[in-house]
Amino acid sequence: MNAGIKTLDGLVKTAIARIKALEDENALLRKQVESYAADRTKLMKAGRSPAAEEARKKLKKRLLRLCEKIEKASSAQGYLFDGLEDE
Known part of the structure; x- marks a missing residue:
């Protein structure tokens, strides 16, 4: 049971890190889009x-x-969420 909790905890931490990285990249892309829209205008x-x-x-x-x-x-x-198959 304890090993399952540790595995789940590790998966949650990995998912959180991936989400954070995607949020950062999305914010950067959003800024670029706004800049290009201003250039286009x-x-x-x-x-x-x-x-x-x-x-x-x-x-x-x-x-x-x-x-x-x-x-x-x-x-x-x-x-x-790759690797989160039902076990």
Whole structure:
């Protein structure tokens, strides 16, 4: 019984650590999204100058990388409770 409690305690600590890491990453991604949204607003107001077009291309690349990070974080959340099969 005591070994089962220790195992459960270890699993809970692991889950808490994983949740905390995901919360931290989600907060970082949220800040990046807000920053990119502000950049996008500025670019929309800038018009169609060559400099604005180049800035749009750079922003698009950054947004694509951000989307990849979000997908990675989202898929990591699916593995949050791996190893918690019914015994």
